[in-house]
Amino acid sequence: MLEKVNRMNELYDTYQELLTSKQKVYFELYYQDDLSLSEIAEQFEVSRNAVFDNIKRTGKLLEDYEDKLQLLNKREAREKIIDQMMLHTSDEQLVKWMNELQSLD
Structure with a gap:
């Protein structure tokens, strides 16, 4: 799990400027501030599943950017x-x- 968190943070550092502000906020709260999906959902008054989907899509997007650009x-x-x-x-x-x-x- 720690390897995945490190990978996601490295990808985020490399490609964060290509993300929306909402993607950045959810991603930072989850991966960098270590908030749970429920805590993020409560803070933004959305469902836990909405937060999960956003973070999952953002992670896939970062991996796609790396697959195409290979900057990392x-x-x-x-x-x-x-x-x-x-x-x-x-x-x-x-x-x-x-x-x-x-x-x-």
Whole structure:
């Protein structure tokens, strides 16, 4: 379960600007603030099932964005390559540039 939560949060960090404000609010309350479906439903005066459907659709949408755009996978691949480069170089300027590259993500 923790892996799924981490994955959803990484996808959210990458693609949140493509979501509606309602999707963002429900998603953040559920995955980041750890509220239950019932607590969210009560707060917005909607059914628990409506909250569940919204969060489920939002998760699928985030996965679809990643399937098509691969931004998260590409970032992870870049980070691995930079980590390997940093292990095998002693050039201070090169290490500085690699650190700058990592900070862009």
